[in-house]
Amino acid sequence: MVTFSISPADFDYIRDFVKRRSAIVLDDGKEYLVESRLLQVARKRSLTSLEELMSKLRSGMDKSLLESVVDAMTTNETSWFRDLHPFQVLKERILPEMCNGSNPKKELNIWSAACSSGQEPYTIAMIIKDYFPMREGWDVKILGCDLSAEMISRARAGLYSKLEINRGLPAMLMVKYFQQDGRNARIKDDIMKMVTFRQMNLVEQWPFLPKMDVIFLRNVMIYFTPQVKKEILRKARAVLKPGGYLFLGAAETTINLDDSFEVLRLNKTTCYRVRT
């Protein structure tokens, strides 16, 4: 039998703490994952044991430790053009629709609501730059948010390893929009400037956000309870412009959570729009 050095009491404490802070649910059986991530945090802070980390955590004195532990429990898996089809629909259907004469203000707001290390909002920026070189006067804003301070700082830096670049980025776009930086590749300024990043917790009160034409809220609600998903969808609905589109991850849906959304099958992807 596999045994863990994290005690059941510590595991319960961590999952309670992480759920309260981020809504992320750590199921039974995740002891190994929790332990290995806690050990990473301990190592970075030169703490000598799990016990030392747990006792500092319980004291609640070190705010940055609290944040690091929640941060360490997030799963930041992402890639360029992840799942491909949502981005094809964005390029072939949604952007042309939004950039025709029906948008007299010439404004476009797109939100990547759990953007991890930035691949999703930068993918959107490259599509817009490539296929919709906006005419004079267009105001395009792409916002990338994430709970993880570490991910937001990585996204802002726009620096990616070879391994990360190889996950879904077409060679043509690599050549066009990245420059070599040591053994890594850095996204060029013209794409970087199109995206603003901010740390944000989806389960806390949302800050003021502009009305969004498109929201990418992908592969984050899978970690939440149905009640939390409902609340987030309600808030996303309030932020979407009339006629705006919502994309969720392939394993996520609004069905049985929020009937105000209609489900649209476009090409090979599903997206959602608030019913009129």
Ligand SMILES: C[S@@+](CC[C@H](N)C(=O)[O-])C[C@H]1O[C@@H](n2cnc3c(N)ncnc32)[C@H](O)[C@@H]1O
């Ligand atoms: C699996 S990644 C998804 C990244 C990207 N959307 C994609 O589909 O490739 C999930 C992200 O959600 C973030 N996250 C988890 N809980 C969150 C919360 N309460 N508020 C905001 N972001 C959260 C994590 O930090 C992580 O970077």
